[in-house]
Amino acid sequence: MSEQENKQSKMVGKQSIIFKDPPCIIAGSSIAGKKEGEGPLGSMFDLIQQDPMLGKNNWEEAESELMKEAVEKVLQKAALKSQDIRYLIGGDLLGQLIATSFGIAEYEIPMLGIYGACSTMGEAMSIGAMLVDGGFADKVLAITSSHFAGAEKQFRFPLDYGNQRPYSATWTVTGSGAVIITDRNNAKQNNGEKMVVIKGMTTGKIINFGIKDPMNMGAAMAPAAYETIRQNFEDLNIKPEYYDKIITGDLGYVGKNILIDMLKEKGYDISPNHMDCGVEIFDKDEQDTHSGGSGCGCSAITFTGYVLKQLREGHWNRVLFIPTGALLSQTSYNEGNTIPSIAHAVMVEAV
Amino acid sequence: MGNENKGNLSGVMKEQDKKTRDKNYNQYVKQVTPKFSIFNNCVKAFIIGGFICTIGQIFTNYYISMGADKEMAKSYNSITLVFLSVLLTGLGLYQKLAKFAGAGTLVPITGFANSVAAPVVEYKTEGQVFGVGCKIFLIAGPVILYGIFTSWVLGLIYYILKQIGIV
Numbered sequence: 001m002s003e004q005e006n007k008q009s010k011m012v013g014k015q016s017i018i019f020k021d022p023p024c025i026i027a028g029s030s031i032a033g034k035k036e037g038e039g040p041l042g043s044m045f046d047l048i049q050q051d052p053m054l055g056k057n058n059w060e061e062a063e064s065e066l067m068k069e070a071v072e073k074v075l076q077k078a079a080l081k082s083q084d085i086r087y088l089i090g091g092d093l094l095g096q097l098i099a100t101s102f103g104i105a106e107y108e109i110p111m112l113g114i115y116g117a118c119s120t121m122g123e124a125m126s127i128g129a130m131l132v133d134g135g136f137a138d139k140v141l142a143i144t145s146s147h148f149a150g151a152e153k154q155f156r157f158p159l160d161y162g163n164q165r166p167y168s169a170t171w172t173v174t175g176s177g178a179v180i181i182t183d184r185n186n187a188k189q190n191n192g193e194k195m196v197v198i199k200g201m202t203t204g205k206i207i208n209f210g211i212k213d214p215m216n217m218g219a220a221m222a223p224a225a226y227e228t229i230r231q232n233f234e235d236l237n238i239k240p241e242y243y244d245k246i247i248t249g250d251l252g253y254v255g256k257n258i259l260i261d262m263l264k265e266k267g268y269d270i271s272p273n274h275m276d277c278g279v280e281i282f283d284k285d286e287q288d289t290h291s292g293g294s295g296c297g298c299s300a301i302t303f304t305g306y307v308l309k310q311l312r313e314g315h316w317n318r319v320l321f322i323p324t325g326a327l328l329s330q331t332s333y334n335e336g337n338t339i340p341s342i343a344h345a346v347m348v349e350a351v
Numbered sequence: 352m353g354n355e356n357k358g359n360l361s362g363v364m365k366e367q368d369k370k371t372r373d374k375n376y377n378q379y380v381k382q383v384t385p386k387f388s389i390f391n392n393c394v395k396a397f398i399i400g401g402f403i404c405t406i407g408q409i410f411t412n413y414y415i416s417m418g419a420d421k422e423m424a425k426s427y428n429s430i431t432l433v434f435l436s437v438l439l440t441g442l443g444l445y446q447k448l449a450k451f452a453g454a455g456t457l458v459p460i461t462g463f464a465n466s467v468a469a470p471v472v473e474y475k476t477e478g479q480v481f482g483v484g485c486k487i488f489l490i491a492g493p494v495i496l497y498g499i500f501t502s503w504v505l506g507l508i509y510y511i512l513k514q515i516g517i518v
Contacts, residue, residue: 057476058476059476153473157469157490158469158470158472158473158474158489158490159443159446159469159472159473160440160441160443160445160446160465160468160469160472160473161446161465161466161469161470161490162440162445162446162448162449162450162456162457162462162465162466162469163446163449163457164387164392164449164450164453165450166386166387167384167385167386167387168384168385208373209363209372209373209376210369210370210372210373210374210376210377211376211377211380216380216384219380219383219384223376254380254383254384254385257383258360258379258380258383261360262360262364265360265361265364266364338373
């Protein structure tokens, strides 16, 4: 097969990729905050940090520490050293990705920083899988994080300011999740556990349906998730039943319902197998989180803590993981702009 | 979700014109997004806001009984309420009260004090000048600016009216 054919053969439909020899996710780590640890998925996380400051001086350093711990844990689980990793692909919500830069500096891994807001985990895994499949790296670490207080400070109000959050608002997850992606030769299969591979992906476009309210991100992001999921079905010529689970990142209760209804309009019923990480991660009545969890960490730790486990243990075989991101900034909001959104779908399968 | 919402969404999805689509989508989102009950919020704001004002009246009466004249007692009262609000903000309690009370804690002077104290707590990690100094009026700034501007405009109107002999 010539190189040209090799390249073309992986493109499917308009904006999807299917790998011939799918890269493997050999390990995942999840570091969660206290509130996340008290939520329904609490027992699934590797480590729960009770102190929101993590013994540091400020929120930004605390988030970096989350990332540092996530890298340490994932390397430990994969029985690798930082020198073994060829690329680190990561990002976070803070301006100029400072949580990532400061958090991972000491590991000295060649790094590509990315910004996809809360869709970052999907973007990092997509790029990581492509690097591995393309032969540019044998081991890639994909990572992201978010911190409730850091995100509130950057995007909303100081924490102690007395205001009321509307029901459509989401609660930024404090946590960091990391995965290591390798080629098949570097993946060892554990006894009785299935191998988890990245089968393919559908990369999202910027979608903007004119929502301006940053307290209703679910409504802003639902059309982006809809577009990416529909495109995935069309590119691969499959129906929703192909997947055991279709897992969106942080649409929350408001966005989840909109997404399901939008896909129904196009003749796809995902309601039996849809799950949203933002809905799963908190108990909205007990934990007062309104529309659900959000932030890069939301989909990342739900994926690494919960979804990977379900795949390994064979409860699910095919999963479409679609972290969703709202790409607004305080400046764009102040200047009266609407919220551009994006969603990246990663096809994760147990083999 | 009722049928009329579904119909609406289908209209959104079929719409070719982006502006109309966005407008329709915003209307649809408005329908499907849960909202606070305005009545409940008003009742809560009335009770807590009234409670804060009652405390203020108690302080004022106390200072008068201590021998202050009415104007002085009012000033002492403001200082006391501002102090209590800042203290509660620092202890992380004012936010909890505000979550329940809404405008009830926003409108009294305690709300203003909270809006000045909260950025101090948040930004002290960025230093005394660029953190606290630059960010202290992050929320209160517009209130101060437009408050002063409005009183200047009113003063000007008063002056003109006085000059032409109306007042």
